[in-house]
Amino acid sequence: MRFVFKTSYDADISLFKHRAQAxxxxxxxxxxxxxxxxxxxxxxxxxxxxxxxxxxxxIAGMGLMLLTGHTGLPSLGHATFMAFGCYININMLGxxxxxxxxxxxxxxxxxxxxxxxxxxxxxxxxxxLALATLAMSMLTSDFVVIAEPxxxxxxxxxxxxxxxxxxxxxxxxxxxxFYYLVLFxxxxxxxxxxxxxxxxxxxxxxxxxxxxxxxxxMGINLTRTKAMSFFLSATAAGLAxxxxxxxxxxxxxxxxxxxxxxxxxxxxxIGGLGFIHGAFFGAIVVGIIPVAIANGRSFLQSTFDMNxxxxxxxxxxFAFILICFILFEPMGLYGRWLKIRxxxxxxxxxxxxxxxxxxSYLKTDRVQ
Amino acid sequence: MNxxxxxxxxxxxxxxxAVDNVSLKVEEGEVFALVGPNGAGKSTIFNLISRFYDPAExxxxxxxxxxxxxxxxxxxxxxxxxTFQNIELFxxxxxxxxxxxxxxRHRQTSMVSNIIFSPKTYREELGHRAAVEEVxxxxxxxxxxxxxxxxxxxxVRKVVELGRALASEPKLLLLDEPxxxxxxxxxxxxxxxxxxxxxQMGISxxxxxxxxxxxxAVSGRVMALSDGKELATGTAAEVQSHPAVIEAYLGxxxxxxxxxxxx
Numbered sequence: 001m002r003f004v005f006k007t008s009y010d011a012d013i014s015l016f017k018h019r020a021q022a023x024x025x026x027x028x029x030x031x032x033x034x035x036x037x038x039x040x041x042x043x044x045x046x047x048x049x050x051x052x053x054x055x056x057x058x059i060a061g062m063g064l065m066l067l068t069g070h071t072g073l074p075s076l077g078h079a080t081f082m083a084f085g086c087y088i089n090i091n092m093l094g095x096x097x098x099x100x101x102x103x104x105x106x107x108x109x110x111x112x113x114x115x116x117x118x119x120x121x122x123x124x125x126x127x128x129l130a131l132a133t134l135a136m137s138m139l140t141s142d143f144v145v146i147a148e149p150x151x152x153x154x155x156x157x158x159x160x161x162x163x164x165x166x167x168x169x170x171x172x173x174x175x176x177x178f179y180y181l182v183l184f185x186x187x188x189x190x191x192x193x194x195x196x197x198x199x200x201x202x203x204x205x206x207x208x209x210x211x212x213x214x215x216x217x218m219g220i221n222l223t224r225t226k227a228m229s230f231f232l233s234a235t236a237a238g239l240a241x242x243x244x245x246x247x248x249x250x251x252x253x254x255x256x257x258x259x260x261x262x263x264x265x266x267x268x269x270i271g272g273l274g275f276i277h278g279a280f281f282g283a284i285v286v287g288i289i290p291v292a293i294a295n296g297r298s299f300l301q302s303t304f305d306m307n308x309x310x311x312x313x314x315x316x317x318f319a320f321i322l323i324c325f326i327l328f329e330p331m332g333l334y335g336r337w338l339k340i341r342x343x344x345x346x347x348x349x350x351x352x353x354x355x356x357x358x359x360s361y362l363k364t365d366r367v368q
Numbered sequence: 369m370n371x372x373x374x375x376x377x378x379x380x381x382x383x384x385x386a387v388d389n390v391s392l393k394v395e396e397g398e399v400f401a402l403v404g405p406n407g408a409g410k411s412t413i414f415n416l417i418s419r420f421y422d423p424a425e426x427x428x429x430x431x432x433x434x435x436x437x438x439x440x441x442x443x444x445x446x447x448x449x450x451t452f453q454n455i456e457l458f459x460x461x462x463x464x465x466x467x468x469x470x471x472x473r474h475r476q477t478s479m480v481s482n483i484i485f486s487p488k489t490y491r492e493e494l495g496h497r498a499a500v501e502e503v504x505x506x507x508x509x510x511x512x513x514x515x516x517x518x519x520x521x522x523x524v525r526k527v528v529e530l531g532r533a534l535a536s537e538p539k540l541l542l543l544d545e546p547x548x549x550x551x552x553x554x555x556x557x558x559x560x561x562x563x564x565x566x567x568q569m570g571i572s573x574x575x576x577x578x579x580x581x582x583x584x585a586v587s588g589r590v591m592a593l594s595d596g597k598e599l600a601t602g603t604a605a606e607v608q609s610h611p612a613v614i615e616a617y618l619g620x621x622x623x624x625x626x627x628x629x630x631x
Contacts, residue, residue: 009497199482210458219444
C-alpha cells in the first residue's frame with residue numbers, strides 16, 4: 001500500500017497523484033507511440049487501422065462520458081452530433097477550407113448545434129431525456145437524406161483526404177500518419193478533460209450529477225451548466241465524427257444511425273461510468289468484439305471445418321456481454337480494474353464489500 | 369443592523385397555507401433559531417430564503433438586496449450559505465471536492481480558461497484549496513479529506529455539509545437541523561462550532577432545530593412557529609414558557625375542545 005505524503009497544495013491539483021503514477025502513464029504513452037513500429041515490422045497495417053478506429057470511438061465516448069458519466073444526463077443521440085461533425089467537415093473541405101481550420105470548426109459547430117437542440121430538452125430528467133435524444137437519433141438518417149445537397153443523401157458522400165500544410169494523410173495509403181493524428185487528438189482531449197475535472201467547471205458538472213438541489217444552493221446555474229456540458233460533449237462527438245468520416249472514407253445516411261448512438265452509450269457503461277478510462281476501455285471492448293468474432297470464425301473454419309456464419313452473432317454477443325456487465329459489474333471494466341488493484345494494494349486485507357455503494361439516506365424532504 | 373428582513377411572507381400550496389404572514393429580522397452577528405412542531409413551516413422559510421419557493425405575498429431582503437428579484441442560483445452570491453435537513457452532499461465525490469464546490473461563488477475563471485488550465489486557473493485553484501484547508505482545520509476534517517462521501521458515517525457527513533457551507537465564506541449561514549441524528553458529543557461539538565462561527569468568524573447564523581438544549585446554548589433570539597404562524601419570539605427561556613408554544617406542543621388539556629362530549 002502506498003502512502004502519499006502531501007507537502008503542498010499542488011499535490012491535490014497536479015495531474016498525477018504521485019511520481020509512480022506519472023511514470024506508468026509515461027510508459028503507456030511510449031507504448032502507444034511505439035505501437036506502429038510493430039506493424040511496420042510485420043508490414044501489415046490492417047490491425048493498426050482497427051486500433052485507430054478504437055481511438056476514434058474513445059474520443060466520441062469521452063464526449064458522451066462527460067455528459068452522462070460526469071453530468072448525469074443520459075443521451076441516446078450522440079451519433080447525431082458525430083454526423084454533424086462529419087458532414088460539416090466534408091462540406092468545409094469541399095469548399096476549400098484547410099483541414100487544420102475545418103476540423104476544429106466542425107467540432108465547434110457540432111457543439112453549437114448540439115446545444116441549440118439540447119436547450120429545450122434540458123429541463124427533462126433521466127429516462128425522459130434519454131427518450132428525447134433517442135427521437136433525435138431516429139430522425140438523423142432521415143435528415144441526412146433530406147439534406148441531400150450537403151450530405152449526398154442515400155448515395156452517400158466521399159470524404160476528402162486530410163491535408164495538413166501539404167502533408168497528405170489517408171487512412172489506407174498513410175495509416176501510420178493517420179494513427180498519430182488520431183492519437184494526438186485523443187491525448188489532447190484527455191488533457192482537456194482532466195483539466196476540466198480538476199477545476200470549477202468540472203466540479204459543477206459532477207455537483208449537478210450528484211444533487212441538483214444543493215448544486216443550486218451553492219450558486220450553480222443548472223441550465224447554463226448543463227448546456228455547457230452538452231456543448232463540450234457534442235464538440236467531442238463532432239470531432240470524433242469528422243475523424244470517423246476520414247476513417248470510413250465514404251459516409252451514407254446509415255453510417256450514423258441509432259445503433260451507433262446505442263453502441264456509444266453501451267460502450268461507456270461497459271467501460272465504467274464516471275471515469276475517463278471507461279471511455280477507452282469501452283471502446284477497446286466494442287472495437288475488439290467484431291475482430292475477435294471474425295478471427296474465431298475463420299479459426300473454426302480452417303481448423304475444424306465448421307461453418308459458423310450465424311447472422312446477428314455480433315449483436316447477440318454484444319448484448320450478452322452488456323447484460324453480464326450490468327448484472328455482475330455495474331462499475332464497468334474500470335471498476336473491475338480498481339478492485340483488482342485495491343486487492344493487491346491491501347493484500348491480504350481486501351474485503352468483498354469494499355466497493356459496495358452505501359444506501360443513501362432518506363430523501364423525503366427534497367424540494368424537487 | 370438587520371442582515372435579513374422577511375416581511376409579511378405568505379406561501380400557499382394549493383389550499384394549504386405553509387407560511388402565514390410571517391415577519392422576522394436577523395441582525396448582523398446573531399444566532400437566530402426557528403423552533404416548532406413538525407410541519408410548522410420552518411424549513412419552508414429556509415427554502416423561501418434560498419428561492420426554491422416563490423412566496424405569494426411579502427418581501428425578503430438581504431443586505432440591501434431584494435432576494436425575490438433574484439433566482440436561486442444568485443442567492444449564494446450575496447453571501448447566504450445553507451445546509452439541508454436530509455444531507456444533500458455530492459456522494460460520488462471526496463470531502464475535498466465537496467468543499468471545493470462550496471467555493472463556487474468565488475469562481476473567477478471561465479470554462480475555456482479551465483479547459484486549458486491557464487496560469488490564472490492554477491492560481492485560483494491554489495487559493496480555493498488554501499481556503500478549503502482552513503475549513504478542514506476548523507472542523508477537524510483532516511482524516512476524511514480524500515474519502516468518498518458515500519462511505520462516511522452520518523455524523524461526519526453533517527460536518528462536511530457544514531464545512532461546504534462555510535467554504536463559501538457567507539455572511540449568513542442557514543442551518544437546517546444541524547444536530548438531528550447526532551450523538552450527545554457530536555451535538556456539543558456542533559454547539560461549539562456554531563459559537564465559534566458567530567464570535568470568531570463574525571457570521572450570522574439562522575437555524576432550525578428541535579434540540580432545545582442546543583437552541584438555548586447558542587441562540588440569542590428564538591422564534592416559535594406552528595402551522596405556518598408565528599407564536600412567540602424572544603430568548604429561548606421566554607419562548608419555552610410562552611403559553612401559545614406550550615399549547616402547540618402539548619395541547620390545552622381542555623377536553624371540550626377535542627370534539628367528543630362525555631355527557
